[in-house]
Amino acid sequence: xxxxxxxxxxxxxxxxxxxxxxxxxxxxxxxxxxxxxxxxxxxxxxxxxxxxxxxxxxxxxxxxxxxxxxxxxxxxxxxxxxxxxxxxxxxxxxxxxxxxxxxxxxxxxxxxxxxxxxxxxxxxxxxxxxxxxxxxxxxxxxxxxxxxxxxxxxxxxxxxxxxxxxxxxxxxxxxxxxxxxxxxxxxxxxxxxxxxxxxxxxx
Amino acid sequence: xxxxxxxxxxxxxxxxxxxxxxxxxxxxxxxxxxxxxxxxxxxxxxxxxxxxxxxxxxxxxxxxxxxxxxxxxxxxxxxxxxxxxxxxxxxxxxxxxxxxxxxxxxxxxxxxxxxxxxxxxxxxxxxxxxxxxxxxxxxxxxxxxxxxxxxxxxxxxxxxxxxxxxxxxxxxxxxxxxxxxxxxxxxxxxxxxxxxxxxxxxxxxxxxxxxxxxxxxxxxxxxxxxxxxxx
Numbered sequence: 001x002x003x004x005x006x007x008x009x010x011x012x013x014x015x016x017x018x019x020x021x022x023x024x025x026x027x028x029x030x031x032x033x034x035x036x037x038x039x040x041x042x043x044x045x046x047x048x049x050x051x052x053x054x055x056x057x058x059x060x061x062x063x064x065x066x067x068x069x070x071x072x073x074x075x076x077x078x079x080x081x082x083x084x085x086x087x088x089x090x091x092x093x094x095x096x097x098x099x100x101x102x103x104x105x106x107x108x109x110x111x112x113x114x115x116x117x118x119x120x121x122x123x124x125x126x127x128x129x130x131x132x133x134x135x136x137x138x139x140x141x142x143x144x145x146x147x148x149x150x151x152x153x154x155x156x157x158x159x160x161x162x163x164x165x166x167x168x169x170x171x172x173x174x175x176x177x178x179x180x181x182x183x184x185x186x187x188x189x190x191x192x193x194x195x196x197x198x199x200x201x202x203x
Numbered sequence: 204x205x206x207x208x209x210x211x212x213x214x215x216x217x218x219x220x221x222x223x224x225x226x227x228x229x230x231x232x233x234x235x236x237x238x239x240x241x242x243x244x245x246x247x248x249x250x251x252x253x254x255x256x257x258x259x260x261x262x263x264x265x266x267x268x269x270x271x272x273x274x275x276x277x278x279x280x281x282x283x284x285x286x287x288x289x290x291x292x293x294x295x296x297x298x299x300x301x302x303x304x305x306x307x308x309x310x311x312x313x314x315x316x317x318x319x320x321x322x323x324x325x326x327x328x329x330x331x332x333x334x335x336x337x338x339x340x341x342x343x344x345x346x347x348x349x350x351x352x353x354x355x356x357x358x359x360x361x362x363x364x365x366x367x368x369x370x371x372x373x374x375x376x377x378x379x380x381x382x383x384x385x386x387x388x389x390x391x392x393x394x395x396x397x398x399x400x401x402x403x404x405x406x407x408x409x410x411x412x413x414x415x416x417x418x419x420x421x422x423x424x425x426x427x428x429x430x431x432x433x434x
Contacts, residue, residue: 047303048229049372056431064232064423065359065373071230071259071426082369084406085229085255085376086311089304093322112327123291124282130330131304134323165327 002145002174003191009035011189012101012142012172021045023092023132025102026070029142032101033074045097047128049088052080069128089128092135100136102129104143104171106158109203111168111180113141114160126163133164145173145199154178154185156203175199206409207363207394208416211241214388218353220247225310225380226254226264227356230426233373234263237390237418238355242267251275253351255306255376257287262424271295277349279303283426302330305346307379313348314382314411321345354384357418358407361391362398365412366405378407387411390418 003011009032016022016036021043024032034055036042044053046068053068054077061075068074091097106114113133116126133139147153154171170188171178175198177188184203187196208214215238218224228234243266250273257276258265265286267273275297281287290296301309302324312320321343325331335345356377359370367389369377381387394417 046372048232049375056429058431062425062428062430063371064425065371067230067232067372067426069229071232072429073425073427074429075431082371082374084374084378085303085307086379089307093304093308093324123288125278125280125300126302126330127280127282128303130302130328131324134326135304162328 001191001193004174005031006035007191008142008172008174011177012140013040015140015170016040016042016099020098021051021096023047023097023100023136025100025129025132026127027103029101029103030068030070030072045088045091046074047085047088047092047132049083049085050076050080051083051091052076089131092128092131095135095137097136099138099140100132101140101142102132104141104153106153106155106160107141107143107168107171107180108155108158109180109184110182111166112158113163113168114158115163117161119161129163133167138169139164139167141168141171143171143173145175152200152202154201206365206413206415208414210416211237211390211418212244214238214414214416215241215245218245218247221249222352223251223253223350225351225354225384226252227354227375227377227380228254228256228263229372229375230256231259231263231424233357233369233375233377235355235357235390236421238388239264239266242272243270248272249274253277253310253349253380255279255303257281257284259283259426261286268296275299277301277306279306306349307376309346309349310376310379310383313350314379317348319345319347349383351380351384352386354380354387356381356387356389358389358391360393360395360400361389361412361415362395362400362409363415364397365389365409365415366397366400367391367407367409367412368400368404369406374406378411381407381411386413388414390416392418392421
C-alpha cells in the first residue's frame with residue numbers, strides 16, 4: 001500500500017521542526033499548506049512576496065492581490081508580512097528559509113534535481129526553483145515515484161537539464177522517503193507494505 | 204515638475220519601437236492593465252520585455268505578444284502560456300529564462316548602481332553557460348544588472364509626487380523595476396495629493412517615479428481561484 005497525496009504531505013510535514021519557515025513549490029507540495037497543524041507554528045513563505053500563508057480564503061475574504069507562487073488565491077495568518085521579490089529571494093538566497101519542498105521530474109543519487117524543462121517537449125521555466133535549491137537550508141523533493149510512462153524518477157544520473165547540482169536532501173514519493181548519498185538512494189522510510197524490489201531502483 | 208498624466212496613452216506618449224520595457228506583476232497579479240491596453244493601440248514593435256511572466260491565456264502582456272510587438276523577453280516562468288510557447292518554437296520571440304531570484308536581483312542591482320554580483324543560483328545548470336564562475340565558500344556565477352528604458356507598473360495608492368503604496372502580494376517586482384528604468388510610469392487604483400499617504404505607509408519613495416496617472420476599469424483577474432473546502 002503506497003501513500004496517497006495527503007499521506008505524502010503528512011510525511012513531509014512530520015519532517016519539519018516546529019516554528020520552521022517553509023517554501024512550498026507549485027503543484028503537489030502546495031497541498032501541504034492546508035494540512036499543517038496550527039500547533040506546529042510553521043511560517044509558510046511564498047516567493048511572490050508573503051511570509052505567513054495559512055490556507056485558502058472564503059468567498060468573503062478572497063482577494064485578487066493575495067496569491068501564492070502558483071497564482072492561486074490564499075489566506076494569511078496573524079503576523080504575516082508582504083514584501084517585494086528582491087527581499088523575498090533574499091530570504092531564500094540568504095539562507096533564512098529552513099525548508100523548501102519542490103516537485104521533480106528526475107532526482108539522482110548525487111542529489112541533483114531536474115524539474116524545469118524537457119528539451120524539445122516541455123518548457124515551463126525554472127521560476128524560483130534554482131534559487132530555492134541553492135538557498136534553502138534543506139531541500140525536499142515531493143514527486144511520484146514513476147513517470148507517466150512507468151520509468152522510475154529516482155535515477156543514477158539526471159538526463160534532463162538540471163535545476164540544481166547536488167542540492168537535494170530528501171525525496172518523498174508515494175513509495176517512501178529516500179536520501180541521495182552519492183552512489184545510491186538510502187531508504188529512510190517505506191510506505192506500508194512497500195518492498196525494496198517495488199522501488200525499481202536501477203543503481 | 205508635474206508627474207501627473209491624464210491616462211495611459213498620454214503617459215506613454217514617447218514610448219517607441221525597439222526600446223526595453225519592464226512590466227511589473229506576478230502572473231496577472233499587480234500588472235499595469237491600463238498601460239498594457241494602451242500598448243495594444245500603439246504603432247510600435249521590436250520591444251524587449253522584462254517581466255516575470257509574459258501574461259497568461261490571452262491576458263496581460265499576451266495581448267501585445269499576439270500582435271507580434273515583442274522580439275525578445277526576459278522572464279523566469281513561461282508555463283501556462285501557450286501563445287508564448289508557440290512563438291518560442293517558431294523562433295519569432297527570443298526568450299532568456301532567468302531564475303526568479305536572480306531576475307529580481309539583476310533588476311534591483313540596476314536600480315541600485317550595482318554592475319554585477321555573484322550568486323550560487325544556477326551553478327551547474329544551463330543558466331551558468333558562458334558566464335564567469337568564481338569560487339567563494341562555493342562556486343558562484345556572475346550576473347549583471349538588467350536596465351530598461353521604461354517601466355510600467357501598478358500600485359494601489361500613489362500620490363502626485365509618485366510615492367507608492369502596494370497592496371498585499373501585488374508589490375512583487377514593481378518597486379524594483381521602478382528603480383531600474385529610466386522612465387517609470389505608474390498607474391494607480393487611487394491617486395491622492397501629497398500628504399494623504401502617511402510617510403510610514405510609503406513602500407516606494409517618489410524619487411523613482413517619473414509619471415503617474417489614475418487608472419480605470421480594473422479587472423484584477425484571478426488566475427486560479429481556490430476557496431477553503433476545495434482541493
